[in-house]
Amino acid sequence: MPETIASYEIRVRGLLNTEHRVSGAEGELGRMTVERNAKGMIVRGRYAPTKGEVLHFRRDPGLLRSQFSLWTDGREWLGSSLRWSFLRREIAMATGNKPYRLVPVAGFRRGWRMFAPKTGEIARIVPTAVRGSRIEVYRRVDFELVLFAYFLGHQVYLESLWPGRSEEGDQESVATPSRA
Secondary structure (H helix, E strand, O other): OOOOOEEEEEEEEOOOOOOEEEEEOOEEEEEEEEEOOOOEEEEEEEEEEEEOOOEEEEEOOOOOOOEEEEOOOOOOOOEEEEEOOOOOOOOOOOOEOOOEEEEEEEOOOOOOEEOOOOOOEEEEEEEEOOOOEEEOOOOOOOHHHHHHHHHHHHHHHHOOOOOOOOOOOOOOOOOOOOEE
């Protein structure tokens, strides 16, 4: 496993509409709220940093799970996600210039791994003991994109309980989802 260049801790509060407090080496970085509709389906999220621009996670119209887009307050598109199949546990993420993938951690461990097409694993999202997670970043990547991966992985957390495939063959790239 590569050396960790950044680490973030996340603590979750609430039951259906949850609040996620994100902190790093410098202290608290911001809070993300996740909203559900009356049926319990996640419809949107909002990340309010202590300094900087607010991010909005919004469900895109469609039948597939994990079909979301990431926007700034200034209506700038930063990324989108698409899950190609109900049976595959892989989530494709796009930022306009590079596709990323979110896959379960290999073996019988919980969590998600984030892959770039050429450099391999760039981040890992692992749950901690009580209602929280830790994000470990191994390569240079935008914080907004890592937060987007956490937002997506948190929704399908239970699907990471069954073991993911081994790290062999994880370099293959995925087609880029269309921009919302």
